[in-house]
Amino acid sequence: MESKTTDKKSNSKDEKEVSNSINEFIAEGKYEGELKIGKWTYSLGDTMLSVTWEVLNSIDDKTLKFNVLKEWEEVKTEKALYYAYLNKNAEISSLEYCTIIKNEAKGLSLKEYMSLSYESFYNDTSEILLGHNIQLLEFQNNKAILGKYETEIDQRKYTTYICYIKDLHSIYDFSYKVENRNMSIFEKTVFGDFVSGFTIRNNSLISLNDQVLQARPVIFHDKQQQKI
Secondary structure (H helix, E strand, C coil), X not given: CCCCCCCCCCXXXXXXXXXXXXXXXXXXXXXXXXXXXXXEEEEEXXXXXXXXXXXXXXXXXXXXXXXXXXXXXXXXXXXXXXXXXXXXXXXXXXXXXXXXXXEECCCCCHHHHHHHHHHHHHHXXXXXXXXXXXXXXXXXXXXXXXEEEEEXXXXXXXXXXXXXXXXXXEEEEEEEEEEHHHCCCCHXXXXXXXXXCEEECCEECXXXXXXXXXXXXXXXXXXXXXXX
16 A cells, blocks of 8 residues: 555643544554553544554664554564564464564675575475565665565465664564455555654654655566666
């Protein structure tokens, strides 16, 4: 979904944020500092979604706090800062998940890291890569790789939203995978809020709702990223 949210942060955690736009996407809820807290409602026309945002503190890095949905089922793993199934019934939803992984940059640029990610999707023998749509976005104070992969597993089609952001010596890797038949029009919005609700020392790593100064497509040729 390409809808644009017009909510604004408040210094008061009791104040609700409401878009004044009548025919546009509306997000309504409360902030606590930089992070969403409690019930949030997303609406577009007659379609509405209500979720509950919570704030987690990273066990591995005390400087990190981030937003997650109460509806997600967290799975503890040493390989990720956060890993969760998208609903409580993990037996059914094990292929639908969201995750945050922190990797050492080791001199890699975002585009080079993206190439490694693409190779992983391309070479995955259990998953057929049907297509992708990926961009390099430039904001005022940071850059991000943002996009999605379309894949198929056992005749079921999935969409995986991805976002990669570099901060000093680390690259933060956000993924959100959902089966197409279970997707709502708000799926991309929830992923965007998941990424934007990630803070380091109480400062947002990035906000995908900020003005994009430049957007360039990331194109692959012969499994290699085009130099851009």
